[in-house]
Amino acid sequence: MEWKREDNQRPISFVWEHDQKVQTVLDIGCGFGGFGAHLVSLNVMAICIAAYEATGSQVQLTLERGLPAMIGNFITRQLPFPTLSFLKWFIAQCGIVWDKKDWMLLLEVDRVLKPGGYFILTSSTSQPYGSSLSMKNSMLTPMEELTLKICWTLKAQQYETLIWQKTVVSDCYTSRKQGAIPLCNEGHDVRSYYKPLVSCISGTTNKRWTPIRNRSSSPHQLNxxxxxxxxxxxxxxxxxxxxxxxxxxxxxxxxxxxxxxxxxxxxxxxxxxxxxxxxxxxxxxxxxxxxxxxxxxxxxxxxxxxxxxxxxxxxxxxxxxxxxxxxxxxxxxxxxxxxxxxxxxxxxxxxxxxxxxxxxxxxxxxxxxxxxxxxxxxxxxxxxxxxxxxxxxxxxxxxxxxxxxxxxxxxxxxxxxxxxxxxxx
Missing domain, CATH: 3.40.50.150 (Vaccinia Virus protein VP39)
Incomplete structure (x- = not known):
């Protein structure tokens, strides 16, 4: 997929200006690797995942540019990454239909997303939210309804780009009773190696539930x-x-x-x-x-x-x-x-x-x-x-x-x- 996000730098900049402790990004769909190359200059590691192609046009080209990439998707199974700890910032620009499989694809995003992390969706199919940033619109789309249930907040939007932030308060999930999505069992977080997708919320009792802003200020170091x-x-x-x-x-x-x-x-x-x-x-x-x-x-x-x-x-x-x-x-x-x-x-x-x-x-x-x-x-x-x-x-x-x-x-x-x-x- 060709890199087309240069026109949407303002919402991207919104995240970077507000959370400069972001160090790693998961990019679903590598394109020509342009986004990863741009983030290198910001000292941010972009790891790209794209589905297998016979031509090898995405992952292979990104690797040829000297940037991290691997073949993979999460249409049927979880990504081979732990709950919470991989993503400080989640990027997506591809043809994924998020409401398939009872929204389990979006729940997989929530699983790997760090508390306070961002999900950025740039897609020609993204629908403008109108006045929903202020939550005054009573007619919510299915996407809006689900993001509310999983405690995401819409932080910015521009053209075809939407930015949500995951909550930093784990109690948020249990406080929303109406239409609440169940929480996963505690043992669900152990070694997510291509397990089946689940329709529950993960990580709320994990010891590593640490908001981005509370992390060590030194890059590539832990206290x-x-x-x-x-x-x-x-x-x-x-x-x-x-x-x-x-x-x-x-x-x-x-x-x-x-x-x-x-x-x-x-x-x-x-x-x-x-x-x-x-x-x-x-x-x-x-x-x-x-x-x-x-x-x-x-x-x-x-x-x-x-x-x-x-x-x-x-x-x-x-x-x-x-x-x-x-x-x-x-x-x-x-x-x-x-x-x-x-x-x-x-x-x-x-x-x-x-x-x-x-x-x-x-x-x-x-x-x-x-x-x-x-x-x-x-x-x-x-x-x-x-x-x-x-x-x-x-x-x-x-x-x-x-x-x-x-x-x-x-x-x-x-x-x-x-x-x-x-x-x-």
Whole structure:
């Protein structure tokens, strides 16, 4: 879908001017990636989701521009994101018919929307609300009636753009008795991995019900109280971050002479300007606390990271998304929802050992990695000696160049660095 929101910048600006703590945006329908590119200049991460197309025109083009995107929709199932924690700001511009399935699609928006977050609908089918901003119009449309029931407030409208804000008061749902939508059971919020859509309101009893304005003022950081809400001790979190600061410097010093050896301009301490920087789209396949992503930001590397939390690993995705990073829950026994040849660097720490207890084989994982990795792309795997040796065997079988590196820290951990050749012989 072509980007056509330049004429509606005023309502978009309304949200940005009133809530500058917004860090991540979910954009349903990537278009040409123009909206995501615009938000990058505002230090806001736009993660785009669009349905599969045989031409790959939306998600693939957005990824080619160096912006986060993945294939997906929520017509029949929930998005693979936690309740509340992913969205500070929700964007939609597509042909979704919201009143289908008893409005469950809009309830899915409410599920992933942060308290105080915004839902922005830009569509040629959006009907003007007339005087309904002041709620003086007694003839409400079905959309208006539902947004009232789920405690959304219409904050602005212009032409084909409407902006709602979700309530910050969880008691609002129970106070509206007439035609009230039921609340979901408490256990409903756990690990939303492509579960069926539901016709109830989620997250009202979740510990992470925190309005945007009450969040930490520092971008990509959480204070001690916010970390403890996620069940993470601050000392453990900052120790993990320090480990990744050191690891990234080692990775970069290791890869730099290999990546740039054929280029006339070798990089110094700072990244070279494009086209010399050849790593842009990075996937951390077992992200844990998102430490690698944080280290990339601190080092000002011009990359973005898709943080993937395996479905049976420690459930840290809410923490990663609350930090303002791109992230998704995924089962590595299944294909990742992206097009072939879309990532420059794949990284995984401990994933191989974790996969040994799963129903799929390590070869299945390597074939999937080969599918989503660009020609001349890189893979960095850190794991125990036995897992790394087996991984090197599989890497050789699919004709990757591979070498094992001893970390020389006295542990049984090894590093496997692989490169996918441009042409496999």
């Amino acid at each position: 001690s109280a916010e970390l403890e809400i996620h069940g993470v001790q601050p000392d453990d979190f900052f120790e993990d971050l320090q480990i990744w600061r050191s690891a990234l410097k080692n990775y970069w010093s290791l890869l730099t002479p290999l990546i740039f050896s054929d280029h006339p301009k070798r990089p110094g301490d700072e990244d070279p300007l494009p086209p010399f920087n050849m790593i842009r789209n990075v996937m951390d396949m077992s992200a844990h606390y998102g430490g690698l992503n944080a280290a990339f930001l601190e080092e000002r590397k011009s990359v973005w990271v898709m943080n993937v939390v395996p479905v049976n690993a420690l459930y840290t995705l809410p923490l990663i998304l609350d930090l303002g990073f791109a992230g998704v829950l995924h089962d590595w026994c299944e294909p990742f929802p992206t097009y072939p040849r879309t990532y420059d660097l794949l990284h995984a720490n401990g994933l191989l050992s974790h996969l040994s207890s799963e129903r799929c084989s390590m070869m299945d994982l390597f074939l999937e990695m080969d599918r989503i990795l660009r020609p001349e792309g890189w893979v960095v795997l850190c794991d125990k000696v036995g897992a790394i040796e087996m991984a090197r065997m599989f890497a050789t079988q699919i004709r990757w160049e591979a070498r094992v590196i001893d970390l020389q820290n006295g542990s049984d951990q090894r590093l496997l660095v692989c490169q996918k050749p441009f042409v496999k012989k």
